[in-house]
Amino acid sequence: MKTIIEPFRIKSVEPIYFTTKEERKAILAKADYNSFRIKASDILIDLLTDSGTSAMSSNQWAGIMLGDESYAGSNSFFKFEDSVRSITNMTYIIPTHQGRASEKILFTVLGGKGKYFISNTFFDTTRANIEFSGAEGIDCICEEGRHPTTAAPFKGNMDIAALRKAIEEKGAANIPLVMITITNNSGGGQPVSMQNIREVRAVCDEFHIPLYIDACRFAENSYFIKLREEGYADKPVPEIAREIFSYADGCTMSAKKDAFANIGGFLAMQDLDLAIRCRNLLIITEGFTTYGGLAGRDLEAIAIGLQEVMDEHYLQYRIRSMEYLTNKLIEAGVPVMQPAGGHAVYLDAKEFLPHIPVDQYPGQSLVCALYEEGGIRAVEIGSLMFGKYDDNGKLIPATLELVRLAIPRRVYTQSHIDYVAEVIIEVFNKRNELKGMVITEETPLLRHFTAKLAPQPQTLNAQP
Numbered sequence: 001m002k003t004i005i006e007p008f009r010i011k012s013v014e015p016i017y018f019t020t021k022e023e024r025k026a027i028l029a030k031a032d033y034n035s036f037r038i039k040a041s042d043i044l045i046d047l048l049t050d051s052g053t054s055a056m057s058s059n060q061w062a063g064i065m066l067g068d069e070s071y072a073g074s075n076s077f078f079k080f081e082d083s084v085r086s087i088t089n090m091t092y093i094i095p096t097h098q099g100r101a102s103e104k105i106l107f108t109v110l111g112g113k114g115k116y117f118i119s120n121t122f123f124d125t126t127r128a129n130i131e132f133s134g135a136e137g138i139d140c141i142c143e144e145g146r147h148p149t150t151a152a153p154f155k156g157n158m159d160i161a162a163l164r165k166a167i168e169e170k171g172a173a174n175i176p177l178v179m180i181t182i183t184n185n186s187g188g189g190q191p192v193s194m195q196n197i198r199e200v201r202a203v204c205d206e207f208h209i210p211l212y213i214d215a216c217r218f219a220e221n222s223y224f225i226k227l228r229e230e231g232y233a234d235k236p237v238p239e240i241a242r243e244i245f246s247y248a249d250g251c252t253m254s255a256k257k258d259a260f261a262n263i264g265g266f267l268a269m270q271d272l273d274l275a276i277r278c279r280n281l282l283i284i285t286e287g288f289t290t291y292g293g294l295a296g297r298d299l300e301a302i303a304i305g306l307q308e309v310m311d312e313h314y315l316q317y318r319i320r321s322m323e324y325l326t327n328k329l330i331e332a333g334v335p336v337m338q339p340a341g342g343h344a345v346y347l348d349a350k351e352f353l354p355h356i357p358v359d360q361y362p363g364q365s366l367v368c369a370l371y372e373e374g375g376i377r378a379v380e381i382g383s384l385m386f387g388k389y390d391d392n393g394k395l396i397p398a399t400l401e402l403v404r405l406a407i408p409r410r411v412y413t414q415s416h417i418d419y420v421a422e423v424i425i426e427v428f429n430k431r432n433e434l435k436g437m438v439i440t441e442e443t444p445l446l447r448h449f450t451a452k453l454a455p456q457p458q459t460l461n462a463q464p
């Protein structure tokens with residue numbers, strides 16, 4: 001087989017910023033060893049997130065110029081609505097400024113104390129919006145999804161028995177909806193099979209519970225189904241996507257992911273009564289129903305991006321990029337999550353740095369080393385992000401200590417990815433020199449965004 005190439009050529013370029021290792025050491029210290037505190041202009045390859053970081057196409061930029069900024073009933077809204085409907089077949093389509101705004105509206109209307117929502121895995125903003133309403137979120141991820149380094153084709157699947165058990169336990173009347181996240185972001189971008197979606201639908205039907213899709217990466221998930229699920233190899237991706245949505249009563253979407261947009265999202269549903277209640281909230285918090293917190297030009301970019309993302313040459317290149325980097329790392333013996341997910345590569349920091357105890361944040365130590373060695377920005381997904389303290393101030397660590405390298409869409413080329421692999425392998429070869437970290441300052445909530453850290457050893461003068 002020939003090399004899978006980037007399915008685009010480059011018309012407009014943006015500089016990346018070279019620094020020396022000495023400079024990066026100083027930058028890291030100044031940023032208190034937290035990658036969120038580093039200025040973007042000090043980063044060479046930015047793999048912090050795939051959200052809102054996509055390169056738009058020439059068509060999308062042309063669409064920007066066609067943006068109709070009318071307050072009500074703009075042309076751009078109708079293009080947006082047509083595009084979303086052509087994929088989801090939803091009747092009521094509500095634009096929002098990003099995914100969490102859709103969640104905030106949906107769960108404010110449906111949530112509240114005594115309510116339960118069930119998912120394969122709720123993404124963190126989704127869970128936060130559920131809990132903020134007073135309701136509870138329950139994750140029912142399948143067994144394979146719990147083992148990061150064991151390969152399986154659909155590790156994002158819902159555990160059907162656990163779903164049924166949760167419904168019976170909490171009572172169907174207290175469960176306003178079940179939600180499937182495709183691909184499962186918090187579980188490493190692992191896909192959900194069509195078979196699993198059908199089975200979840202059947203359980204929902206049995207208990208008369210609506211099924212919603214968190215559709216942020218619907219195209220990547222559809223392509224995995226095409227590659228891995230029997231009976232789908234010859235089906236076009238748009239057809240697979242339409243089948244997924246045919247089982248759903250509604251969906252939420254962040255257009256910052258699989259719509260190649262830098263901002264935007266939507267909420268869509270079949271239920272008129274619910275749509276009216278959501279639109280009422282939308283008008284208070286986001287804007288009028290035909291723009292929902294977005295400029296007309298954003299609606300144009302999303303309308304176009306949603307169609308472009310289903311191009312199979314693009315999806316082949318996209319999924320192959322993750323696999324390519326993952327395989328290079330596996331060959332070098334680097335512990336990495338398997339199989340490759342749809343949007344990111346995850347390093348297993350516990351295995352990478354077995355000499356650093358979890359209360360010294362091995363993931364963050366690795367994040368810092370990747371920056372210092374090669375100017376790469378990654379993010380820790382482990383005890384810095386999810387750790388809590390017990391009553392004695394002792395860390396309750398996260399289950400996994402991962403470092404995520406999220407790949408922006410259409411932004412980096414194969415040589416960038418080769419460089420990333422080289423840097424990771426270089427750090428791996430001198431992993432014994434890496435030191436643990438200590439937190440010197442933190443906030444009680446979402447501390448990873450702003451926490452200050454320092455390398456060990458360090459006097460612990462600011463521990464809670």
Ligand SMILES: *Cc1c(COP(=O)(O)O)cnc(C)c1O
Pocket residue numbers: 051098099100101123125126181185214216253254255256257264265
């Ligand atoms: C990013 C994301 C969201 C939230 O979307 P924002 O646009 O960041 O608010 C929700 N669900 C999943 C699976 C996501 O990846």
